[in-house]
Amino acid sequence: VTAETLTVETDAGIKAVSLLFDAGQAVGARVEMGDVRVSSTPVALEVEGHSYQYFQVDAGNPHAVVFVEDDPRQLAVAAIGAAIQALPCFPDGVNVEVVQVRSDATIMQRTFERGSGETLACGSGATAGACAAIELQKVRGPEVVIELLGGCLVVDVTDSGVFMEGPARTVYRGQIAADAIS
Numbered sequence: 206v207t208a209e210t211l212t213v214e215t216d217a218g219i220k221a222v223s224l225l226f227d228a229g230q231a232v233g234a235r236v237e238m239g240d241v242r243v244s245s246t247p248v249a250l251e252v253e254g255h256s257y258q259y260f261q262v263d264a265g266n267p268h269a270v271v272f273v274e275d276d277p278r279q280l281a282v283a284a285i286g287a288a289i290q291a292l293p294c295f296p297d298g299v300n301v302e303v304v305q306v307r308s309d310a311t312i313m314q315r316t317f318e319r320g321s322g323e324t325l326a327c328g329s330g331a332t333a334g335a336c337a338a339i340e341l342q343k344v345r346g347p348e349v350v351i352e353l354l355g356g357c358l359v360v361d362v363t364d365s366g367v368f369m370e371g372p373a374r375t376v377y378r379g380q381i382a383a384d385a386i387s
Contacts, residue, residue: 217265217329224373235370238332238360239265243340252288253281259289259301260337267299267319268333272343277303277315278354286317300327302334309345312338313352325355332369335360 213220218239225233240263247258248269259269269289273280286301298319305313316330317323331351339346339362347362358371 215265225370231373231375233371234373235368236328238329238367238369241265241332241336241367243270243333243337245341250288250292252285257285260341262333262337264329264333264336266329267295267297268302268330269295269299270302270304270334270337272304272306272338272341275305277305277313280315282315282317282323286323290317290319300330300333302327302330302337304334304338306338306343307352310348311350311352312344315354326353326358326371328358328369328371331358332360332367336362336367 208224209226210221210223213222220239221237223235224231225235242263244261247260250257250259257271257273259271262268262270271285271289280303282301282303285303289295289301290298300319301317303315303317307313312334314331314334315323316327318327318330331353335344335349335351338344338349349360351358351360356372358369361368361370
């Protein structure tokens with residue numbers, strides 16, 4: 206892609222993407238994430254003898270955000286994610302974010318995605334975690350840095366929308382014949 210802006214069709218709707226360039230190379234992207242709704246009512250849950258609370262977030266797809274005091278890298282995220290995904294209130298599954306507030310502008314997060322298990326990064330999950338942290342006044346906003354196992358993303362909640370920004374790099378180049386697309 207050589208254009209500075211493009212749209213991407215996702216299961217959560219069409220997203221406007223602005224590419225960030227350095228010396229003619231795309232090095233990052235800023236994505237308009239759409240409306241994000243955060244439930245302010247926590248839901249209690251017990252997993253392997255530990256009590257947790259999650260907050261439901263709709264970022265175009267369903268999320269359950271669990272705030273923890275401990276470093277998420279030391280927690281049984283797969284067990285927490287599987288327990289929440291098995292709840293009858295999520296018949297189509299749910300992405301689960303386990304979030305630790307690090308400062309008034311930074312969170313550390315691990316994500317257990319529906320259908321995939323734990324992933325190194327999740328854009329809608331980072332957005333859900335950041336928006337929940339702002340809505341519940343755990344961080345000040347409007348900009349939140351999300352530390353993920355795969356790197357950092359920044360979510361910016363503005364009057365004109367919610368935007369996620371992060372690095373981009375080429376991982377594959379190829380060509381496909383137009384007649385091969387059906």
